[in-house]
Amino acid sequence: xxxxxxxxMSVTETxxxxxxxxxxxAGKTTIAxxxxxxxxxxxxxxxxxxxxxxxxFLSAGLGFSREDRHTNVARIGFVAELLAANxxxxxxxxxxxxxxxxxxxxxxxxxxxxxxxxxxxxxxVEVCSARDVKGxxxxxxxxxxxxxxxxxxxxxxxxxPDLRIESHQQTVQESAAALHALLTERxxx
Numbered sequence: 001x002x003x004x005x006x007x008x009m010s011v012t013e014t015x016x017x018x019x020x021x022x023x024x025x026a027g028k029t030t031i032a033x034x035x036x037x038x039x040x041x042x043x044x045x046x047x048x049x050x051x052x053x054x055x056x057f058l059s060a061g062l063g064f065s066r067e068d069r070h071t072n073v074a075r076i077g078f079v080a081e082l083l084a085a086n087x088x089x090x091x092x093x094x095x096x097x098x099x100x101x102x103x104x105x106x107x108x109x110x111x112x113x114x115x116x117x118x119x120x121x122x123x124x125v126e127v128c129s130a131r132d133v134k135g136x137x138x139x140x141x142x143x144x145x146x147x148x149x150x151x152x153x154x155x156x157x158x159x160x161p162d163l164r165i166e167s168h169q170q171t172v173q174e175s176a177a178a179l180h181a182l183l184t185e186r187x188x189x
Contacts, residue, residue, distance in 0.1 A: 013045060015084035015114065016089055016090070016117060017114065018179070019092045019094065019096065019116065021094070021118065021161075022095065023095070023123060024150070025128040025132055025137070026123035027131075027172065029050055029051075031172060033048060035091060036089075036091055038176060047083055048093070050093060051076075051094035058076070058079070059072045059075055069097060070098065070101045070104075076105075077104070077105030081112055081114050085114050089189075106118070115186070119163045120158045121165050122164050122166050122167075128150070140152065
């Protein structure tokens with residue numbers, strides 16, 4: 001193979017981890033899948049690391065204590081960084097309620113020179129409760145569960161996210177477009 005052939009075959013895409021944090025039913029996963037579709041249409045390699053799927057397959061057995069939540073976020077961050085380092089746009093719609101856990105993931109990415117963006121899907125708890133996609137708010141109100149993030153368990157909202165999306169004030173498509181604009185601005189889309 002000639003050098004010209006090698007260089008044309010070795011064109012690599014810049015990967016990145018885009019972490020969407022917010023309360024349960026904030027719209028994180030819906031926005032992530034909307035954006036993933038658009039990025040794939042544009043020819044990008046994309047993976048969505050859905051928090052519910054990760055809990056089932058990668059973090060089975062973990063509970064919802066602070067320590068278990070930190071372990072879950074660290075595992076997801078590790079997988080996301082590996083994928084992003086290999087040219088994949090990794091969309092991570094995971095609550096990650098604690099700032100120190102998210103910061104540890106950011107530092108891991110920085111140590112590996114991998115792009116990490118934090119997006120706060122800033123939907124008020126009242127709106128999330130009305131959406132109640134998984135019925136968690138109703139179960140908490142009925143006393144069937146406790147430890148619901150943002151209700152009777154803490155959620156530390158990002159102070160300086162790369163982007164704040166107020167999903168209750170715009171459509172899913174508008175939210176995904178705002179995130180796409182950030183990626184474009186950063187040279188990632």
